[in-house]
Each structure stands twice: as C-alpha cells, then as structure tokens.
Amino acid sequence: MNREIDFQQKGWGVQLDPLSDLISASSKKGLFKNRNVLRSDYLPNNLPHRWEHIRRLGEILAPSFNNARPSNVFIYGKTGTGKTAVVKHTFKRFNEETVRKNLPLKFIYINCRIAGTEYRVLAELCAAIGQKVPFTGLSKAEVFNRFVSNLSSSNLMVVVCLDEVDMLVKNFGDDLLYELTRVNESLDGGQVAIVGVSNDLMFKEMLDPRVLSSLSEEEIVFHPYTASELVDILSERAALAFNEGAVSQEIIMLCAALAAAEHGDARRALDLLRVAGEVAERAGAQKVEEKHVRVAQGIIERGRVFEALSSLPLHSKLVLLSVVLTMKNGKEITSGTLYAVYKELCELLGMEPLTDRRTSSLLSELNMLGVLDCELVSLGRYGRTRKVFLTLPLDEVVGVFEKDEVLSNMLGYVPTSLKKRNA
Ligand SMILES: Nc1ncnc2c1ncn2[C@@H]1O[C@H](COP(=O)(O)OP(=O)(O)O)[C@@H](O)[C@H]1O
Ligand SMILES: [Mg+2]
Incomplete structure (x- = not known):
C-alpha cells in the first residue's frame, strides 16, 4: 500500500505531519489552570475541617514562644487524613513568627521515611540548626553529640516533627526516639520538644513504655474524612486547579464518595480528581466525566499494587x-x-x-x-x-x-x- 494513502486513512491529513494536531492542541485552553495544586506536596493555605487540629497543635506548642519547653506530642491517624499538612501549616506559621521576632526558636520538620536512616535523620537535624555533618563517615553517636553541643552553645529551643516516625522505628528500633526524648536532661542550654507522627495505629505497641510515655505527653488523633468533608476539600482545590466548567459538582461528589468508601483518604480523593482530569484531557474532552473518573480509578489501583509489590x-x-x-x-x-x-x-x-x-x-x-x-x-x-x-x-x-x-x-x-x- 502507498504510504501517503495510509496516512490519510488514519485521518492525519495530507500534509504528512503526524504531530500537527498535537502541537495545535497544546496551545488550546486545556482543562487545567494549575495542575501543581493537585500534587501531593502542595500545601494549601486553607485546610477545611482541620482547624481544630491546627488550633490544638498550636496551643500545645505555643509556650515555646515564651521560652518554655512545650509538651511532646504524638499524632496518629490513617494516611491521607491531613497529619502532614496540619503540622507543616502550623510550623510554617510559627516559623514566620520566630523569624519576625528573632526568637531563638526553630520548628523543624523531618520525614523519617524519606530520610531513610537514623543517621540521615540526625544529619537533617544538624543541618536545620546550621551544623554541617558529612553525608557518611561519622558514627551516629558523634552526629548526635554535635547536635547536642550546637544546641547547648546556641541556647536554641527546637520543636522537631518526626513525620512517619513508625518507618524509622520499624527498621531501626526506638533508640533514636529514646535519646531525643531524654536529651533535655543532658542539655545545659537549649531544649528539644518532639512532635511524632505515625500513619500506623499499632505503632504505640512497638515502643518501649518509657519512650511512649514521654512521647505522648499529648496526643492528637486524626480521623478519616467523611464524604462530605472530602467534597469541601476537593471543591477548594478544584477551583484552583481547573478552568471554570471543567469539573462539575457531581464529579467532585463522585471522587469524594469513592475515596470515602475506602477510608476517607484526602490524598486518594485528590489523586482521583487529578488523574481523571488528565484522562479527560488526553481524550480531548471539554470537561471531566464519570467515565474518566472510572478509568482514573483503575490507573490508581494498578499504581498502588505496583508500589506495594515493588517495595x-x-x-x-x-x-x-x-x-x-x-x-x-x-x-x-x-x-x-x-x-x-x-x-x-x-x-x-x-x-x-x-x-x-x-x-x-x-x-x-x-x-x-x-x-x-x-x-x-x-x-x-x-x-x-x-x-x-x-x-x-x-x-x-x-x-x-x-x-x-x-x-x-x-x-x-x-x-x-x-x-x-x-x-
Ligand atoms: N483538610 C484538608 N484540606 C485540604 N487539603 C487536605 C486536607 N487534608 C489533607 N489534604 C491534602 O491531602 C493530601 C494528604 O494529606 P496529608 O497531610 O499528606 O495526609 P497524612 O499525612 O495524614 O497522610 C495532601 O495533598 C494534603 O494537602
Ligand atoms: Mg503524612
């Protein structure tokens, strides 16, 4: 068969340019206004249905502004219930205040799963207070000593969030938590308060009772979102992410209901909406429809299986x-x-x-x-x-x-x- 005829049969036009329609489509107005807003690391300014949690965490940590060591806090709840977002939001606001008032106070956020090892967690702690440590080569005890002596000499109070701390304890035991919760006893100047965050509700049982009792001086529990709470969260985000008319209220309710049927995971609800938007866009649709959400559901499910098995x-x-x-x-x-x-x-x-x-x-x-x-x-x-x-x-x-x-x-x-x- 003649090649030219073959192209025409595929509907690519006579100009033999298989890319022309793609290029002209890219300059058309798409469905998304700003898709970054739907990414998991985006921190929204407002967190609907988490004001109480923000308030509670704020109240526990606020004594630090008057140079009193706040209680340690233990936060737990299933994935996607807003734990990370609440801590990051509170720390951001509080850090802005410490900078403005020039206080010897720092709110430090560390994700233990991403840091990966006790050494990396300690190295991040050091880096956060301006103490450089090499990538490897020192013993953990040495890095810990550097952290402590820097803190003492600078008379700094630090509030440290160890997010996904269950991953650290599962792999390396609770030694580091033990050391951190008792470090104040050996400090001349400076103080440390810990905000431990766990996705695993059974995590408490892995801890030595002494570590548990000092870590959970205060506790905040995050419950899964209900479908109607997810609707509010998705609506705010959709307004930022999509062009007007691209996502209807029905679609938002569908994504919320599907995510709530599992365990009220906001990450899953947002992923569904983002992937459904991408599917719709690739299909050249004017707006997101139910069938796009269904396809998105399959894509996400396969992604999750893949992730679970590869890890x-x-x-x-x-x-x-x-x-x-x-x-x-x-x-x-x-x-x-x-x-x-x-x-x-x-x-x-x-x-x-x-x-x-x-x-x-x-x-x-x-x-x-x-x-x-x-x-x-x-x-x-x-x-x-x-x-x-x-x-x-x-x-x-x-x-x-x-x-x-x-x-x-x-x-x-x-x-x-x-x-x-x-x-
Ligand atoms: N109340 C909320 N309002 C807006 N977005 C939220 C809210 N709760 C969670 N999110 C979003 O859902 C995703 C998952 O939240 P995250 O805080 O990472 O959950 P967790 O740490 O409990 O697993 C993030 O993208 C976050 O921005
Ligand atoms: Mg988290």
Whole structure:
C-alpha cells in the first residue's frame, strides 16, 4: 500500500505531519489552570475541617514562644487524613513568627521515611540548626553529640516533627526516639520538644513504655474524612486547579464518595480528581466525566499494587517470584513446591534461604496484602499442605518483576525442582 494513502486513512491529513494536531492542541485552553495544586506536596493555605487540629497543635506548642519547653506530642491517624499538612501549616506559621521576632526558636520538620536512616535523620537535624555533618563517615553517636553541643552553645529551643516516625522505628528500633526524648536532661542550654507522627495505629505497641510515655505527653488523633468533608476539600482545590466548567459538582461528589468508601483518604480523593482530569484531557474532552473518573480509578489501583509489590523486602519478593515461576511452568502451587523453588532462587543469588517456617509467614503476609490466597488441603495420612493461588493477574505481577533490576533476569528461569517433578 502507498504510504501517503495510509496516512490519510488514519485521518492525519495530507500534509504528512503526524504531530500537527498535537502541537495545535497544546496551545488550546486545556482543562487545567494549575495542575501543581493537585500534587501531593502542595500545601494549601486553607485546610477545611482541620482547624481544630491546627488550633490544638498550636496551643500545645505555643509556650515555646515564651521560652518554655512545650509538651511532646504524638499524632496518629490513617494516611491521607491531613497529619502532614496540619503540622507543616502550623510550623510554617510559627516559623514566620520566630523569624519576625528573632526568637531563638526553630520548628523543624523531618520525614523519617524519606530520610531513610537514623543517621540521615540526625544529619537533617544538624543541618536545620546550621551544623554541617558529612553525608557518611561519622558514627551516629558523634552526629548526635554535635547536635547536642550546637544546641547547648546556641541556647536554641527546637520543636522537631518526626513525620512517619513508625518507618524509622520499624527498621531501626526506638533508640533514636529514646535519646531525643531524654536529651533535655543532658542539655545545659537549649531544649528539644518532639512532635511524632505515625500513619500506623499499632505503632504505640512497638515502643518501649518509657519512650511512649514521654512521647505522648499529648496526643492528637486524626480521623478519616467523611464524604462530605472530602467534597469541601476537593471543591477548594478544584477551583484552583481547573478552568471554570471543567469539573462539575457531581464529579467532585463522585471522587469524594469513592475515596470515602475506602477510608476517607484526602490524598486518594485528590489523586482521583487529578488523574481523571488528565484522562479527560488526553481524550480531548471539554470537561471531566464519570467515565474518566472510572478509568482514573483503575490507573490508581494498578499504581498502588505496583508500589506495594515493588517495595516488598527481598525475601518476600523471592517467595512471590517462586509463585510466578511455578505458575508459568504450569504446576500446582503447594507450600512444598514453593519452598523448593524459593531455595533454588536464593542459591542462584548466593543468599542464605530463610527457614520453611519463616517463608510460611511471608506467604501469610502476601495473603494479607491481597496478592495471594492460601488454602489448607488435607493429604489424608500424609498430613496437610497449603495450596497457593495468585489473586492478581499474572502479567501484572510479572510486570513488577520486569522492572526489578536483579530479579527480572530470573523470570525466564526454569527451576530444576519443577523439571524433576515433570519426569
Ligand atoms: N483538610 C484538608 N484540606 C485540604 N487539603 C487536605 C486536607 N487534608 C489533607 N489534604 C491534602 O491531602 C493530601 C494528604 O494529606 P496529608 O497531610 O499528606 O495526609 P497524612 O499525612 O495524614 O497522610 C495532601 O495533598 C494534603 O494537602
Ligand atoms: Mg503524612
């Protein structure tokens, strides 16, 4: 077939320019006025339905303006309930005031999950009070000492927010929290107050009782938003983000209802609205419609599965990969087969395999995540075994491994233990 005719059939016009319509579309008025407003790191000026929380946190921390150490505060609630936004908002306002009055007082925000290690958290603390520490090379104790001596000599009061502190404690224990909550005892000048924030409601149980009692001198609980609260939050944000007429009240109510049906997560509601807007824009629509929200819902769901699976610890990934390889080879997945394949994979990577019992508990964790289903079946006098089924589509899980630098190489591997059973 003639190429020119082919282009015309595709409706790209005779000028043989497959990009012209895209370029002219980019100069048309789109749906968005300012899409940054819907990004998760955008801090709105107003936080509807969180005035009480802001007020409460403010009241607890306000004594610091009179040079009295405020109580430590422990904040907890599920994700997307506005914890980070409330702390950042309060800290921003208070910091503006300390600068204006030139007070020896600082409100420091650190996200422990992003910092990643105790060392990085300490280094960020030092940086916030003007004390430089190298990226690596010092011991934690040394960095901590530098922080303490700088604080003493500058006679500074710091209020430190450790956001997502549960991630730190899960990985490294509560030593750092312990040190920080008792640091005032050893300070000559300067004082420290802590605002600990956790998304995990069970977090308290991981703490040493002494740490818990000093950290939670005060507590603020954040409850999930209701659908009508989410409508208010989304309406304010939509007015900033979209051009007039691009998003109707019905669409906002739909996004709010879908997010509230899970657990009233404002992040999820905002994501839905943003992705729905992007889907509508790509489809060339004049406004966001219900079908765009439905597509957005699928996109976000797949994104979440991807994120959950890619951030699994290595051994859990290997257990899951064993499931994938067993399935790809058309075998029934029992706990016995799985463990044999898993051991082979560990061997290939030169790693010590975990015990059968530990991998069983990893299987249970994957079950709780909704990745697999396990079913106990009786083998008569041979006892019982667990049969395992993948609950997600196989290619979705394979997709996660394809993006994994190390494990993607193993996707084509045919485990010897499976071959033997074939024969
Ligand atoms: N009351 C609110 N008003 C406006 N936006 C909010 C409100 N609560 C949360 N958000 C927005 O929702 C998203 C998630 O909030 P965030 O504070 O990060 O939740 P958390 O820290 O509890 O997980 C952020 O983009 C935030 O700006
Ligand atoms: Mg947060």
